[in-house]
Amino acid sequence: MLGDLHVEILIIGGGPAGLAAAVAAKNAGVQDILIVERDRMLGGILNQCIHNGFGLHTFREELTGPEYAARFIARVKELEIPYLLNTMVMSVGSDRTVTLMGRETGVKKIKADAVILAMGCRERPRGALSIPGYRPAGIYTAGTAQRLMNIEGYSIGKRAVILGSGDIGLIMARRLTLEGAEVLAVAELMPYSGGLKRNIVQCLNDYGIPLLLSHTVVDIRGKERVSGVTIAEVDEKRNPIPGTEQDYECDTLLLSCGLLPENELTRMTNASLSTVTGGAVVNDRLQTDIPGIFACGNVLHVHDLVDYVSEEAALAGENAAAYVKGAGAASGDPEQIRIETEGGVRYTVPQQIDIRNMRDEITLRFRVADVYKDKTIAVYKGEEKLYSRRTRVLAPGEMEQVKLTREKLGDFAPGEVLKITLE
Amino acid sequence: MAMRDVTVIGGGVVGCAVARELSAWDLDILLVEKEEDVCSGTSKANSAIVHAGFDAAPGSLKAKFNVLGSRMMAGIAKELDVPYVNNQSMVLAVGNDDAAGIRDLYDRGIKNGVEGLKVLTGDEARELEPALSKEVTAALLAETGAIVCPFELTAAYAECAASNGAEFRFLSEVTGLRKIDGGYELELSDGGKIQTRYVVNAAGIYADIIHNMVSEKKLSITARKGSYLLMDKEAASTVGRTIFRVPGKMGKGVLVTPTVHGNLMSGPTADDEPDRDNTATTADALSQIKSKASEMVENVPFKVVITSFAGLRAHEAGGDFVLGECGDAPGFYDAAGIESPGLTAAPAIGVFLANEIAKASGAGKKADYRPERKGIPAVSAMSDEERAALIEKDPDYGKIVCRCESVTEGEIREAIRRKPGARSMDGIKRRVRAGMGRCQAGFCTPRVMEILSEELGVPMEEIRKNRPGSELLI
DSSP: OOSSOEEEEEEEOOSHHHHHHHHHHHHTTOOOEEEEOSSSSTTGGGGGOOSEEEOTTTTSSOEEHHHHHHHHHHHHHHTTOOEESSEEEEEEOTTOEEEEEETTTEEEEEEEEEEEEOOOEEEOOHHHHTOOBOOOBTEEEHHHHHHHHHTSOOOOOSEEEEEOOOHHHHHHHHHHHHTTOEEEEEEESSSSOSSOHHHIIIIIGGGTOOEEETEEEEEEEOSSBOOEEEEEEBOTTSOBOTTOOEEEEOSEEEEOOOEEEOOHHHHHTTOOBOTTTSSBOOBTTOBOSSTTEEEOGGGTSOOSOHHHHHHHHHHHHHHHHHHHTTOOOOTTOTTSEEEEEOTTEEEEESSEEOTTTOOSEEEEEEEESSOEEEEEEEEEETTEEEEEEEEEEEOTTSOEEEEEEHHHHOOOOTTOOEEEEEO | OOEEEEEEEOOSHHHHHHHHHHTTBSOOEEEEOSSSSSSOSGGGSSOOEEOOSOSSOTTSHHHHHHHHHHHHHHHHHHHTTOOEEOOOEEEEEETTSOTHHHHHHHHHHHHHTOOSEEEEEHHHHHHHOTTBOTTEEEEEEETTOEEEOHHHHHHHHHHHHHHTTOEEEOSOOEEEEEEETTEEEEEETTSOEEEEEEEEEOOGGGHHHHHHTTOSSOOOEEEEEEEEEEEOGGGGGGOSSEEEEOOBTTBSOOEEEEOTTSOEEEEOOOEEESSTTOOOBOHHHHHHHHHHHHHHBTTOOGGGEEEEEEEEEEEETTSSOEEEEETTEEEEEEEEOOOTTHHHHHHHHHHHHHHHHHHHHTOOBOTTOOOOOOOOOOGGGSOHHHHHHHHHHOGGGGOEEETTTTEEHHHHHHHHHSSSOOOSHHHHHHHHOTTOSTTTTTTTHHHHHHHHHHHHTOOGGGOBSSSTTOBSOO
């Protein structure tokens, strides 16, 4: 497999994004593909997401995370796409030379015609939140707790407080409860939840777990194991309000305070990164500004549903396939159309459109900065309104999308930009 | 009960340095430590700086041992295979600070015997460190200023001592100490008793309590808390040198410094703490660090802070180190009040106390003493060729466990197998940096726990963060 040390498409990451990209690239006619996965199995974080709710868009049925992953893993095996497990990508150059390291692999350098970045994301740790107090055992990010409970099968605590209402935190509130632990409260710094509405209903409300909006943890007690935390209300500037402190006796603090795309390898390629998404800047082909390097899934921007990860990654796979056959320009090409955001739209992915090479239809994915009611999503080319859609509620926890056709976009004058806004 | 030659109380950098230097002599040595591992107190939470030596009052023990230690550190780091970088340091006068303070420090440095000092204008300073504030009016450059890894220095001293015959006993707090015929008897929290001819008191912030058990010349140590912020490696290029401000009466104030592993660190604050076990950070201290650091260096990237922590320095009422044989307790040797520049001074303190005890005991040099210690292979710092060769020999070095710091299973297993080896998650983190990076152990925790469980032969439920009671699973 590694004899010639060259592959057409090398995919970094064997989670949902990497798997879907591999299947799509193979279906697009590329034979020589390699998936590199650092964990001991394919499937990525889905393996620890044993709750249901996956696949409603992709398969029109409700699957657990491992079931959803299994469908893609089965496809990868049917299509005989090679993959390496327990293997870490140590470096990626802008020339798409990839260095791998693994117990069986040793150290290998592979030159790829195209690279698809699908490394996923990590959780924001306690230190990055600057929560004061002691540093005892019993402070976990929600995903670490999820892995220990769902894959390894251990009990991580009996009485927990959860900071942050991201989806994993909400899911873990229910999971801990089902395992017999008591979840005292979920505190959320913002005046709204960062998670999906359905998770708040199914994981908190159904179990009577209070969600404290505009609250945060201001102290952690316990020299050895967590013995308690203090939660306080915060003002509009998110500063704790003196006098609102409440002590909670608990042995565990879970953190679900945001996910960060894991782009250390992307940096090595010199691809431009967005300060908003934390992922690469890409065009509608999901190509970074380094030719032949594509990105998809949570390493590109954090998604709400895995179904959209699969959809986006399939596109990256097809585009990488087209690239190795000689099509497409990289983002950053000055002739590409830039997409500007306004009025509460935080970002879009892609950030640019390769108008000369675009497909008949493209999907712009984005998130909003706050909770908005009765707003219209509008897309403009200059003064011309190309698209508008009324919405009832927009929330930062949910990813939005707009589909635009090539026909509708038409021709652009040099320097003309596309603008997306809420009004 | 057999009489030991020497018992060292405390497994911080000073205790371990003393143990290592003593192990060059024909003495049998025991080190007792109340925590589960070496480097569990002040030595694990400090600025990791090798001070040039211009700060301490001329004639003080702090000045003497600082300069001696600073001169020794590069050689010790090489001998013990410990990361050390001579990155230089700079003291700034900012805004309305008295620029004459810089001159005073220079003069004091010359008196203390510090080499390589230069007084710079603000512009000269900014030329060397472009990130310095426009408000910097003058600076002292210390060419001998350096940084070192305090965790690995302590572990390396301990390993070297152990390989030369010193024994280590953990989770053994000294609860009683009395003079007996020909030496001392120690009572330990684990129920054990030890008789020993000589005692070295390197008990850090508890050194006054130990000292006062045998001496009428009482010591009084105040735990002075210092909080720090550690930033991701992407912040590393902010400054190359260690940046201080003209010192005040509570210590040298907040500094901004690179670490030997390429992070950026800022701190410490200085708050006297009545509870000697209180290493909690406070919101106030963390915000103080940010504002003080920002007065010296522009755009310190606090948004990439990956962790905050606090350590306690042992401030003795006399203001100086207390070193050597206690006047009214023969055979009892103090290394007390070792606050800053304690890390720098540790190599010199180790040699000084070992020589004193060797002389008093009449012990000869060990013929087979081995001063070197080889570090655990750091895969992250290797070339591809070196990695390939190592994996060929031991495939465990091919399996990355901590992705942020590129730490392999081989390194983690080796950290546990060393003597004295890691017994806890923190012990592994300090030795090989698994969990030290930007995700702060989010991904590697389950696997590191499994490896500890396998190597130690204990169930997962007994894996601890550090001391008993800090089990990760309950």
